Amino acid sequence: MTGVGPFSIAVVVALLAALAGYATARLSARRQPDAPTRAVGALLVDAVFIGLLVARAAYVVRWWPQYATAPWSIAAIGDGGFAWWAGLPAALAFVAWRTRRLQPLRRPALLGVAAGVAVWLAGTGVVELMHRSAPPLPATQLTTLDGTPARLDGFTGAPVVVNLWATWCPPCRREMPALAEAQAAYPGMRFVLPNQGEAAQTVRDFLAEEGLALDHVLLDPHSATMRAFGSRGLPTTLFFDADGRLVDAHMGELTRASLADTLRRRFGAVATLSSPPPESHE
Structure with missing residues (x-):
């Protein structure tokens, strides 16, 4: 199995992780009277965007010789080219900066990030297991x-x-x-x-x-x-x-x-x- 409908497995896992993070942040905010639910959701969306932007930029720099051969491919984000090791710290730094004067938002936002990362790790683990359990190269x-x-x-x-x-x-x-x-x-x-x-x-x-x-x-x-x-x-x-x-x-x-x-x-x-x-x- 390589995809779900028209979407690749990697895209589906990323979407599920983003939705889990968003839902967790809003749910956590609802339990805190002083944490505006909409503001937390917007903050998480911004953090995801910043994280993805930095992750993509880091990946392009890492593989610049290949992208330089075909510069249009930099915009082809469907290739899955994101450096999580750069994107995740950038998202966390953004949350910390935006909540420096809005402390009630920090905990729900960080919980949302943590939930998203957990779902992403679990999803990628499941994909790896699917690959390992897949039948060998067939005798087609x-x-x-x-x-x-x-x-x-x-x-x-x-x-x-x-x-x-x-x-x-x-x-x-x-x-x-x-x-x-x-x-x-x-x-x-x-x-x-x-x-x-x-x-x-x-x-x-x-x-x-x-x-x-x-x-x-x-x-x-x-x-x-x-x-x-x-x-x-x-x-x-x-x-x-x-x-x-x-x-x-x-x-x-x-x-x-x-x-x-x-x-x-x-x-x-x-x-x-x-x-x-x-x-x-x-």
Whole structure:
């Protein structure tokens, strides 16, 4: 399972954490006669905004070389690029500053932050357990562009990145250069791209038009991989270890930064290229 409806699991966990924090702060304020409920709620919303802003800025700085290659991707917050170690202290500092003269607001606000963090930690823990209990890379029967049979589980033996995509999908098209660059920069990884529901010639024309050189583009005419992985939309990217066990999943467009970050966190992989190769079409 990679998402709930159109939303990725990570987004759902973040929303639940924010709602839990907001509800906890307001409930705590109601129990204090001198703590305005609306003011506490507004303060928590502001703290979350400040925390997210700082977390995003810190993440962009950390992965600046990847973002500099495609500056538009800085605004693509759906890539999940947030540095919690910077955002959480910023949110707490903001609460402390705003409540320096409004002490009745401090306790409810801090309780709200604590509740949000607790839900976020619990949610991410559940997601990790879901990944660990997920079935291994399946033996789904696909074909190469020249019609040769290929099975997904035949790619085990090295970490595998499986990207489900289609040529009609704009975010799929936008992330393709990043995947092509990663294939060259991480020779120890295997990047497998099952196309969902399109003909071989359509795929060939797209790759030729974009000047993309990808080793393992496969055809999945009946979208069997989407059903096998429980994917609700495209693009979906799944990360498997060398034994074929799912260790991470991302629904939606990948940026160069989020891809590099995931490969480092999950596999300790470091790019062998000092800079990405030039793109023929962008």
